[in-house]
Structures are given as structure tokens and as C-alpha cells.
Amino acid sequence: MTDIEDKLSFRNIKPTAMRILVLQHLMEHDKALSLQSIEDAFEKADKSTIYRTLKTFEKKKLVHAIDDGTKQVKYALCLESCECETIDLHYHFHCNSCQSTYCLTNQNIPQIDLPKDFQMQQANMVIKGLCSECNN
Amino acid sequence: MTDIEDKLSFRNIKPTAMRILVLQHLMEHDKALSLQSIEDAFEKADKSTIYRTLKTFEKKKLVHAIDDGTKQVKYALCLESCECETIDLHYHFHCNSCQSTYCLTNQNIPQIDLPKDFQMQQANMVIKGLCSECNN
DNA sequence: GTTCTTGCAAAATATTTGCAAGACG
DNA sequence: CGTCTTGCAAATATTTTGCAAGAAC
Numbered sequence: 001m002t003d004i005e006d007k008l009s010f011r012n013i014k015p016t017a018m019r020i021l022v023l024q025h026l027m028e029h030d031k032a033l034s035l036q037s038i039e040d041a042f043e044k045a046d047k048s049t050i051y052r053t054l055k056t057f058e059k060k061k062l063v064h065a066i067d068d069g070t071k072q073v074k075y076a077l078c079l080e081s082c083e084c085e086t087i088d089l090h091y092h093f094h095c096n097s098c099q100s101t102y103c104l105t106n107q108n109i110p111q112i113d114l115p116k117d118f119q120m121q122q123a124n125m126v127i128k129g130l131c132s133e134c135n136n
Numbered sequence: 137m138t139d140i141e142d143k144l145s146f147r148n149i150k151p152t153a154m155r156i157l158v159l160q161h162l163m164e165h166d167k168a169l170s171l172q173s174i175e176d177a178f179e180k181a182d183k184s185t186i187y188r189t190l191k192t193f194e195k196k197k198l199v200h201a202i203d204d205g206t207k208q209v210k211y212a213l214c215l216e217s218c219e220c221e222t223i224d225l226h227y228h229f230h231c232n233s234c235q236s237t238y239c240l241t242n243q244n245i246p247q248i249d250l251p252k253d254f255q256m257q258q259a260n261m262v263i264k265g266l267c268s269e270c271n272n
Numbered sequence: 273g274t275t276c277t278t279g280c281a282a283a284a285t286a287t288t289t290g291c292a293a294g295a296c297g
Numbered sequence: 298c299g300t301c302t303t304g305c306a307a308a309t310a311t312t313t314t315g316c317a318a319g320a321a322c
Contacts (some may be wrong), residue, residue, distance in 0.1 A: 014321085016277065035312080046279045051312075053277095067205050069260055071287080071311065091248060096257060106249065112227060113243050117268035121232060124205055124262045132253035152295090152302065171286080182304050187288075189302095207286065207312080 011060040018045060022053050023062070023077070032066050032074035032092065032101040068094040068101045068126050076103050091125045097134035101126075147196040154181060158189045159198070159213070168202050168210035168228065168237040204230040204237045204262050212239050227261045233270035237262075 004023050008015040025041055026033060035054060039047050054075050057063040063075045078090075091104040109125055129135075140159050144151040161177055162169060171190060175183050190211050193199040199211045214226075227240040245261055265271075 014276075016320090018278080048280080048313080049278055055313095067203050067262075069203050073312085093250065093254060102251075104248075104250070106251075110246055112240075112263060114229065114240070114263070114265075115238075115242075115268065117271050118229060119266045119271050120263050121265040123264060124260075126260045127248060127250070127256050128259060129250075129257040130255045132251065135253050135255050150296090150301075154303075184288080184305080185303050191288095209287085 011062045013060050018049055019053055026077045032076035034072035034074050036072055066092050066101055067124055074101050078103055078105060089123055091127055094126050094128045095131035095134055096128055097130055100131060147198045149192060149196050154185055155189050162213045168212035170208035170210050172208055202228050202237055203260055210237050214239055214241060225259055227263055230262050230264045231267035231270055232264055233266055236267060
């Protein structure tokens with residue numbers, strides 16, 4: 001049993017061929033990936049299979065979805081939180097030029113002052129700008 | 137000339153009937169509104185007209201768009217920044233129960249530590265949870 | 273054999289554009 | 298008249314679901 005199958009089993013996800021491939025693909029990238037880009041990477045696979053794979057991963061908290069303002073929702077595996085149950089509360093960075101989206105896992109979001117009786121459950125924090133590749 | 141027409145003219149937007157109505161509608165709500173909800177409020181008006189109205193407002197920096205994770209982009213007029221040219225860098229709150237989205241203009245987002253050579257240009261910060269109406 | 277997964281097709285939802293008619297100055 | 302705005306229709310883009318076949322145990 002590989003490391004990848006371990007990760008899936010740990011989250012109670014049956015390690016099917018497709019799921020292993022998708023997880024492996026996610027682990028090979030430090031970016032958040034869209035359904036479309038994952039589909040493109042596996043010409044053989046069906047879009048809805050990948051879609052359901054990602055939804056399964058998301059439900060089992062193996063990945064989290066990021067809405068970076070492009071039309072495409074992106075999914076990222078967060079290495080640190082991968083072993084724990086806590087909610088991911090870090091920033092994301094979206095490059096306006098190359099459209100890449102990264103998790104900024106080096107810092108968590110600070111305490112935020114909410115109006116009275118408002119209660120925070122999750123967050124989707126996206127900073128936009130230029131990444132180091134595009135910032136000349 | 138009304139206050140509303142003033143606001144439009146100040147931003148170099150010709151105050152047409154539709155634009156006045158949409159701006160008035162936005163000003164009457166403290167929430168961010170979707171194209172759909174605005175269309176519903178004006179049964180007579182065409183969706184693409186409202187769409188283009190909002191895009192015009194956005195381009196002229198009278199409103200800003202918020203992607204709150206629902207499928208629908210929402211638009212909000214921010215009173216404070218309405219008179220200035222600065223970029224809106226405040227948090228937004230999206231209620232998971234009633235789907236309302238609010239601008240939290242009482243605080244700006246803090247300094248964020250970006251990776252080397254990354255440059256911030258805008259942000260889309262959305263906190264999700266329960267608003268005071270839904271938090272029982 | 274029962275349950276979970278996959279592939280194909282198609283539905284559903286929102287956004288966006290083309291174009292001609294109309295309003296405005 | 299020329300330009301900007303509007304209304305209608307249709308195109309685009311994604312996400313999402315139905316259903317039957319197939320795989321797993």
C-alpha cells in the first residue's frame with residue numbers, strides 16, 4: 001500500500017484507480033487546480049468522474065475548494081492540514097497574469113472583528129496580484 | 137439634480153433612468169446584491185441592461201464585485217470609498233443560511249506576508265458563517 | 273448480489289455578446 | 298447625424314445530475 005493509498009484510506013475514501021491518479025496529480029503541484037485542468041491532464045478520464053472525485057475529496061476534507069474569481073473553482077490539497085481535522089484558514093494568492101492560484105500556508109488569517117452575533121465558520125480569502133514569475 | 141444623479145455624474149456615468157434605479161436600489165440595501173436579485177426587483181427591466189449597468193458601475197469604481205462562493209457574483213456599493221479612489225480592501229461576510237453578503241467596512245484587511253516577489257493588487261476576502269439573523 | 277464507481281449524455285445555471293431599435297444631445 | 302443605451306435573443310462556459318453499465322467485495 002502506497003503513501004497515496006494511505007492518505008485516501010485515512011480519510012475513508014476507497015482508493016480507486018482514478019482517485020489515486022487525481023490525488024497524485026494534486027500532490028505533484030503546489031497550485032490549486034481546476035476541474036478543467038485536471039481533466040486536461042488525463043485525456044482518458046471523464047469530466048464527471050473527476051468532478052465527483054473532487055467532490056468526494058472535498059467532503060472527506062482531503063482537499064478544499066477555492067473560488068479565486070475566475071469562473072473555475074480550484075481545488076487544493078493542503079499538506080499541513082492533510083493530517084488534521086482543523087479548518088483551513090489561510091490566504092490564497094491568485095496571479096492576475098498566469099491565473100495560478102496558490103495556498104499561502106505560512107500564515108493563518110488573523111482574528112477578525114465581526115458584527116454582534118455574527119459567527120464565522122469558514123473563509124475564502126483570495127489575494128490577487130502578480131506572482132514572482134509574472135512580476136517583472 | 138438629485139444626490140443619486142450626483143453620484144453618477146461624479147463618476148462620469150451618464151444618469152439614465154435605469155442607472156438611477158439600480159443605484160438607488162443598491163443604496164437602499166446594506167447587502168451585496170446579485171444580478172438576479174436586482175432583476176427580480178425590477179420586473180420590467182432586462183437582465184442584460186442591468187448586467188451592463190453593473191459592469192459600468194464596476195468599471196467606474198462605483199461598486200465592487202464580490203465572489204462569495206455562491207454561483208452568483210454580488211455587487212456592493214461601499215459608502216465610505218464611494219467618494220474616493222482607493223481600492224476596497226475590507227472583508228465580506230457571507231451567511232451560509234440566508235445567503236446574504238455584507239461588506240465589513242469597519243476594518244481593513246491587515247498587512248499580509250506574501251512570498252518573495254509576489255505583489256498584491258486586489259483582494260476578495262469572504263468570511264462565511266451565520267449572520268445575526270440566522271445565528272440562534 | 274448489493275453497493276460503490278464510472279462513462280456518456282444531457283440538464284441546469286450564470287454570464288456574456290451580437291445586433292438592431294431607440295434615446296439623447 | 299453620431300454616439301451611447303436598451304431589449305431581445307442567442308451563445309458560452311461551468312457545474313451538476315440521470316441513468317445504465319461495470320467493478321469491487
